[in-house]
Amino acid sequence: MAVLARIAALAGLALVVVPAGLYLGADVGKSSMQSMMLAGTVLWFIAAPFWNGRPGGD
Amino acid sequence: MSDRESAAIQGESAEFEREPVPERARLGFRSFVGQYAGEHTAGTELMIGPLFVAAGVGAKDLILGLLIGNLLAVLSWTFITAPIATRARLTLYYQLEKIAGRRFVVFYNAINGIAFCFLAGSMITVSATAVGVWFDLPMPGLNDLYPNSAGWVVAVLALGAVVAYVAAAGYRVVARVANIAAPWMVMVFVAFGLVGLRDFADATGTSVSSLADAWHLAETVIWTGGEPLPGQVKFTFWHVMVFAWFCNMAMHVGMSDLSILRFARKARYGLATATGMYLGHFLAWIAASILFALQLHRDPTHTDVLPGPMAAGAVGVVGLLCVIIAGWTTANPTIYRAGLAFQAIVPTVSRFRVTFATGLLCAVAGMFPAIAMKLLGFVALYGLVLMPMGAVVFCDFWLLRRAGLQAYFAEASGTSFNAAPAIAWVATVVLCLAAVNAGVISLYFASLPGWFVAAALYLGFSFVQQRRYRPAAGGL
Numbered sequence: 001m002a003v004l005a006r007i008a009a010l011a012g013l014a015l016v017v018v019p020a021g022l023y024l025g026a027d028v029g030k031s032s033m034q035s036m037m038l039a040g041t042v043l044w045f046i047a048a049p050f051w052n053g054r055p056g057g058d
Numbered sequence: 059m060s061d062r063e064s065a066a067i068q069g070e071s072a073e074f075e076r077e078p079v080p081e082r083a084r085l086g087f088r089s090f091v092g093q094y095a096g097e098h099t100a101g102t103e104l105m106i107g108p109l110f111v112a113a114g115v116g117a118k119d120l121i122l123g124l125l126i127g128n129l130l131a132v133l134s135w136t137f138i139t140a141p142i143a144t145r146a147r148l149t150l151y152y153q154l155e156k157i158a159g160r161r162f163v164v165f166y167n168a169i170n171g172i173a174f175c176f177l178a179g180s181m182i183t184v185s186a187t188a189v190g191v192w193f194d195l196p197m198p199g200l201n202d203l204y205p206n207s208a209g210w211v212v213a214v215l216a217l218g219a220v221v222a223y224v225a226a227a228g229y230r231v232v233a234r235v236a237n238i239a240a241p242w243m244v245m246v247f248v249a250f251g252l253v254g255l256r257d258f259a260d261a262t263g264t265s266v267s268s269l270a271d272a273w274h275l276a277e278t279v280i281w282t283g284g285e286p287l288p289g290q291v292k293f294t295f296w297h298v299m300v301f302a303w304f305c306n307m308a309m310h311v312g313m314s315d316l317s318i319l320r321f322a323r324k325a326r327y328g329l330a331t332a333t334g335m336y337l338g339h340f341l342a343w344i345a346a347s348i349l350f351a352l353q354l355h356r357d358p359t360h361t362d363v364l365p366g367p368m369a370a371g372a373v374g375v376v377g378l379l380c381v382i383i384a385g386w387t388t389a390n391p392t393i394y395r396a397g398l399a400f401q402a403i404v405p406t407v408s409r410f411r412v413t414f415a416t417g418l419l420c421a422v423a424g425m426f427p428a429i430a431m432k433l434l435g436f437v438a439l440y441g442l443v444l445m446p447m448g449a450v451v452f453c454d455f456w457l458l459r460r461a462g463l464q465a466y467f468a469e470a471s472g473t474s475f476n477a478a479p480a481i482a483w484v485a486t487v488v489l490c491l492a493a494v495n496a497g498v499i500s501l502y503f504a505s506l507p508g509w510f511v512a513a514a515l516y517l518g519f520s521f522v523q524q525r526r527y528r529p530a531a532g533g534l
Contacts, residue, residue, distance in 0.1 A: 012242075013241060013242065013245050016242060016245040016246060016249060016376070017245040017248050017249055017252075019249075020248065020249035020252040020253050020373070021252055023252065023253055023256050024252040024253070024255055024256045024266065026256070030253075031374075033253070033373070034373055034374035034375070034376065037246075037249065037373055037374070037376040038374070038375055038376050041242065041376050041379065044241075044242045045238065045239075045242070048238045048241075048242075049234075049238060
């Protein structure tokens with residue numbers, strides 16, 4: 001469970017920052033970027049509390 | 059960081075408040091990495107970054123000033139605060155009580171609590187700018203001193219009341235939310251910068267395909283230097299460097315973080331503060347300032363520093379969530395700490411009532427945009443006012459015994475009010491503010507000579523005071 005939560009949480013963080021990098025490279029549009037960031041945010045806040053049983057981790 | 063660790067280093071626990079932290083309760087390096095990264099990526103970063111642009115700073119001055127100033131801050135924590143924290147292992151308040159006496163600490167707590175209220179008020183102001191976007195409220199301008207609409211007042215008071223209640227009733231819940239949110243907030247701040255750069259490139263018709271391109275854009279369009287906006291002080295390299303160094307002066311040179319670093323196993327753990335400085339006070343400030351520079355580039359008359367609309371324009375709903383959460387999670391512990399400071403003055407009133415009343419006071423302060431819009435000056439003043447007691451603690455710990463004087467004088471002599479640190483504190487603040495008002499020195503630089511003034515005054519008055527004092531055998 002903790003491993004899955006960690007993977008999901010890291011994927012959520014990646015979904016927050018990677019789309020912004022892609023937007024900088026003009027590879028995605030602004031609305032797509034914003035949608036992906038919102039999805040990443042939801043994923044992070046669902047998964048992070050279960051990360052290793054320690055909210056927020058170290 | 060575990061809840062227990064978090065509670066311990068945030069001082070929630072009543073343990074060890076009047077005794078040295080024992081070996082079993084000491085924490086490793088990683089605990090402080092997380093603590094400082096979270097604490098210094100805050101809602102106020104969204105105000106400070108734009109205010110650099112408003113101050114007319116140049117790109118080279120900003121980057122170099124932040125790199126060096128933040129390094130000096132980290133070194134201050136590591137070589138000034140941490141060595142005392144890991145030797146004495148006492149809170150600042152208990153050390154001050156030993157040095158200056160119980161009655162003095164009550165007075166110091168009052169000043170500290172008021173400063174915390176204003177700081178928390180500015181964090182509520184930041185969050186309210188995001189609420190204002192949702193409800194399309196008229197929001198304050200860069201040079202506004204007073205609230206400019208009933209909607210703004212209602213938004214700040216409503217938000218402030220919620221924050222105050224949570225700080226009083228559910229502090230631990232928000233502390234957990236803050237721990238969870240911290241890595242996400244850092245990523246959103248990075249996104250602010252990346253999106254701002256792209257939008258700048260589009261607005262100017264340039265391409266950003268390398269670091270050289272980004273630097274060219276930074277120098278020629280984003281941080282161009284030149285005149286500050288009306289009502290703002292012009293910032294040079296020296297202003298940026300000293301501001302970055304002294305932004306948390308109350309915590310390092312002012313010794314507030316004795317209370318946190320007393321849990322560190324080794325003094326070198328003070329280096330963990332680099333995460334907070336270079337994520338929050340470098341990366342986040344730069345990202346936020348890019349968004350404001352973009353706003354000015356698009357409309358030079360639009361000088362209002364409003365984090366909510368800027369964040370929403372860059373990354374949409376996620377930006378608004380970031381502004382609200384960043385302001386809320388950092389206002390919460392600040393209100394809690396202010397409440398604790400005030401509770402020391404009225405110990406018979408419950409912590410809930412004191413903290414809730416403190417939170418409401420913060421909300422009233424947050425209604426006045428002057429505090430947030432003049433945050434650079436307020437932060438410098440806050441550091442200046444609390445800095446002298448750091449000089450007193452430093453001298454008392456390292457120098458007094460070497461000078462043949464009694465350290466922890468209040469405790470040794472049994473007095474509840476030691477005049478030497480009190481005079482050193484008040485005289486230093488008065489002298490520094492008089493020099494600032496007379497135009498001799500800028501508010502942003504006054505704390506540096508002020509520290510030496512405070513140290514000299516404390517040593518001098520201690521010498522005069524203790525000429526006829528004979529410490530008991532085996533004393534401190």
